[in-house]
Amino acid sequence: MIRVLGVLGLEPETEAVYAALLGCPQSDLSDLLLITQLTESVVRAALDDLVDRSFARPSRDNPGRLRAVSPQVALDLIIRRQEADLARRSQKLAADRAAAAEAMAAYGHLTPNVAANGTERLVGMDTIEAKLEILAMEMKRECLSVMPGGAQSRASLDASRPLDAGALSRGMAIFTLYHDSVRNDPATHAYAKWLTDSGGSVRTAPLLPPRMLLFDREVALVPIDPSDTKAGALCTREPGIVASLASVYEQAWDTAVPLGAAATRDTDSGLTQGEAELLALLAGGLTDEAAAKRLGIGLRTVRRRMAGVMERLGASSRFEAGIRAAQRGWL
Secondary structure (H helix, E strand, C coil): CCCCCCHHCCEEEEEEHHHHHHCCCCCCCCHHHHCCCCCCHHHHHHHHHHHHHHCCCCCCCCCCCEECCCCCHHHHHHHHHHHHHHHHHHHHHHHHHHHHHHHHEEEEEEECCEECEEEEEECHHHHHHHHHHHHHHHHCCCEEEECCCCCCCCHHHHHHHHHHHHHHCCCEEEEEEEHHHHHHHHHHHHHCCCCHHCEEEEEEEECCCCEEEEECCCCEEEECCCHHHHEEEEEECCHHHHHHHHHHHHHHHHHHHEEECCCEECCCCCHHHHHHHHHHHCCCCCCCCHHHHHHHHHHHHHHHHHHHHHHHHHCCCCHHHHHHHHHHHCC
8 A cells, every 4th residue: 555644654554544444434443453454452553543643533323433534634633733833833933032132132242252343252262262163164275373472382282283284284375473482492393393394384583463363364363462362362354454464464474584594693783683673672661571571582581682782782781782783773
């Protein structure tokens, strides 16, 4: 027998019993067993199912027996029940949506990781890493990054490797700017070398812009507070902001030194680029501590470099060193 009621959830045995009731309206249990060739337990279960689904009702003419309800009436009852159920679910869905909208209005401003006007405030390393995973997956061409502060943490390097590896495997271009001091940190230098060997481009500089990540020059990720990376990050698609950051990045990249090249001394001035930057910062009024933080180097390194500069200039003070360097055109 061709099954036609299976789409309504009727089992083959139940449909066979229904067909038998329709074909032989006066059938009792023994007749149904003979017609369907099914066991008594299966036939009884099928009859119960037919009653539950309104495909069979007690017979008025033959008490104790069931009569089959016509397919037209039975199907109409089923469709009406489904329509009523759908209406109830639609009403509940509308109520749930209204409740969700009310909750968002009441508490949405308290949630930090919510986008507004093209910018999203991200709080927590898990949230930032999750966003980076999405941005790396959506990237189509390139990623530009500035990683200031010298040596990078092991956690940061471990989190970056799978993202960089995945992007490079898809043919993306990776450009990374580090501070010159990473050349002296084995872990960060090894990572930078791996990135270069894998097809990325890495350069270093004594002075860097604040930390940033630019994806396809369409999305920018920057710290909320450059001096405190734990404060969170801002993810923006605002074209004006992204274009400005890209311009700053290009200027920094053009003056940076490829990882494989050594920092050279300017023979005309007698200063390395790092020494010139340090002298300019100190002459501008920054303290040793502030200059060390700005350059991403240690306080002892600042003082050692300045001592060497003062010795070459024959200066007895930093103020005098600044004047003599300016007189010689070194600054």
